[in-house]
Amino acid sequence: MLLDFIHKLPIGYSEVLYAGSKYGLTRTDFNSGNSIKVYAKELGGTNFISLNYYITSSKELLKPCEMSEQKVIHFLKNLSLIPLG
Incomplete structure (x- = not known):
């Protein structure tokens, strides 16, 4: 289910709105899409x-970097993509 929210993010750079603020977001896929890095500032x-x-092959793992899983999940579920250009 969480993967569905991640897959809605375009690969590369995009901008999103979250909690009234604009974020620059980068999604990078590795290992044929089996490893995904998301960073938003x-x-x-x-x-x-x-x-x-x-x-x-047996499970999916969310690994937040220096923050709680709840913060990451709330962000992914509540952001809105801003169309570029």
Whole structure:
């Protein structure tokens, strides 16, 4: 289910709105899409979101970087993509 939210993010750079702030977000896929890195930085602010998501033959693993899983999940479920250009 969480993977569905991640797959809605374009690969590469995009901008999103979250909790009234704009974020620059980068999604990078590795290992044929079995490892995904998402990093979002609040533009003009100090907040950030950083996570790795791994898909193995037996399970899927969310690995937030220096923050709680709840913070990452709330971000992924509540962001809105901003169309570029």
